[in-house]
Amino acid sequence: MVAKKKGKRDLPAALAKMADEVIGSANKGKTPTLDIPVRSLANVRFNEQKRYIEMGSAKQEREFFNVNMAKKFMQTMCVAAACRQLEDEGKTTSIRDLFYMIKHRIDGSNENTVDDQSESDAVIEDLEVTAQFIREELNLFAENKGALAGEITLVDSGDTIDGRAVGSGGWAIPSIVEEDVIQFKKCTANFVLLIEKGAVWHRLNQDKFWRKHKCIILHGGGQPPRGVRRLCYRFVNELKLPLYVYVDNDPWGYYIYSVVKQGSINLAFESQRMAVPSARFIGLSSFDPEKFGLDKKSTAIGLDEGDIRRAKEILAYPWFQSKEWQKEIHNMLANGAKFELEALTNKSISFVTEEYLPRKIKEKDFLD
């Protein structure tokens, strides 16, 4: 067994506690039971005070001696045991690998422990909410995407990464960015800029935007993956940096921003470790084409039915109820058009780094 790693919450103890309760019940001749928080929509709410989406307190019992629950109970134990093994060996693995780790024919039967990854994935989420560890803390990772450059030095698995010298490619942001893997060293940034698209990040990196404006730039290749969101959370909470989010002006862009800020309904449990309620929307705003003199004939893309429906849904979200946001979204609908980040290139190649972002930042032209 490995000693508890510095800065890491005590996973072995939490898993042992779960196991002890099961064994305790069995020893007392009682049905082994797990209390698992309910992950359905009914148990999710927007916390107005904390400004993020969180899970409620509803729980369900999972019993071993119940034909409907016995298999899931066994799977929960299998996943927990595998996570404990990963922890003990100091390793991390993908959720696909975990599926294969625990997949075995049960002796003397024609039954497998799991037949499909959807089964182990669901159990991972159960374990996250029950043990109160996000999957990265369980040593599990999802696909990673995204890159970082800028005014910070960090240590990744013992290697020092100077964000000011990561070349054109950048440092590939890993899926697991917990304190025991990634430590922050010299930070000379005044803010963090999260960019929706890799191509736009590349423009900013090539123009060394982060040097001139003393910031960290990162992207998540579209909807930012968990590692990118968790890293932003840590920048904001540990380094007290403001986070600006830079996305396409379309309903999908608004949604990306809202997940970074409030968390998502599907993974409400993660909000407390990932949501950044202080994040601000730097653009593209539906008022920007006018404000920056974009040639609409060359850059506007008409909203289709799906966009309009989605924009109307977003209008109704509790966290988009401010006057400014209502104005922003209504204006998109009135424009009948959406604009991509790349549309700024129609002005000039480096318009985004030389004109657009500097003016936005100078005028504090953000939405909250």
Add this chain to the structure above:
Amino acid sequence: MVAKKKGKRDLPAALAKMADEVIGSANKGKTPTLDIPVRSLANVRFNEQKRYIEMGSAKQEREFFNVNMAKKFMQTMCVAAACRQLEDEGKTTSIRDLFYMIKHRIDGSNENTVDDQSESDAVIEDLEVTAQFIREELNLFAENKGALAGEITLVDSGDTIDGRAVGSGGWAIPSIVEEDVIQFKKCTANFVLLIEKGAVWHRLNQDKFWRKHKCIILHGGGQPPRGVRRLCYRFVNELKLPLYVYVDNDPWGYYIYSVVKQGSINLAFESQRMAVPSARFIGLSSFDPEKFGLDKKSTAIGLDEGDIRRAKEILAYPWFQSKEWQKEIHNMLANGAKFELEALTNKSISFVTEEYLPRKIKEKDFLD
């Protein structure tokens, strides 16, 4: 104007030559015409000697004074001019950005230079084959994916990247890895291992496989993007390193390997700058589950109709005609099953780094 960069082929001269010919024709009162190599399937063949897929010599004329060609002719000039501008400013951009760069309403008309990115993308390919520069040399990039770690130090845009100290995330492989952007410094690797999946790369990186086995490990997040292929090409041709390709045992895995090795039919022109005919297939082979004692009940995934059809197509490819490859593919069909890289985790978490790959390499158990 910027001086020609070290190690870079002379793009301005090539573009100027094209423009001069057009102007020359106009001055002589002749129809400006471009000779553009034909990019259709009919003009593609497998070169048995070079062992890669290449374009034939068929060309088509694109005339300015032809109602069917005038617009495309104009677009070709627009794209060439934009690429020249990028070159002069020392910048690179995405093909999406290029679309916006050249998109403008033509004065006194209701016509745009381009209406859809598919138009500029097609012209980019025309320009590549006509000017004989791949798009990365035209300063254009596609989406980048993938990461690298291992026994090489390289310089990326002036920053030194030590592959032995890139942390858990790795160095994000950029889309453009041409000589003027990326230079190789201290290489202590004996081979290069290209891995299909990021999750498996992560296992190898965490186990420091590259240190023990003196290699470079990289992945392309599925089908490797152009930057990853081009980098492999450079490792093989400049550093004289062998390249091993490690993919799922399914028809898609075979196909990924074949594109790395022979190039693709759709982008036959790129083969001469990207294909690596010496690449070898390290696994998973359809014989590996037997050879390595995998529990097939837990790891085999049945072939579906699409897999079987695809496997049969691959059986017929000229570059899969060796006795060994025919045996390999027929055996997959006989197994009626495919196996993912992650299936090895069913043996143990680090089976791939401690047992599978070391034995494969030791026994030179490759397919060519």
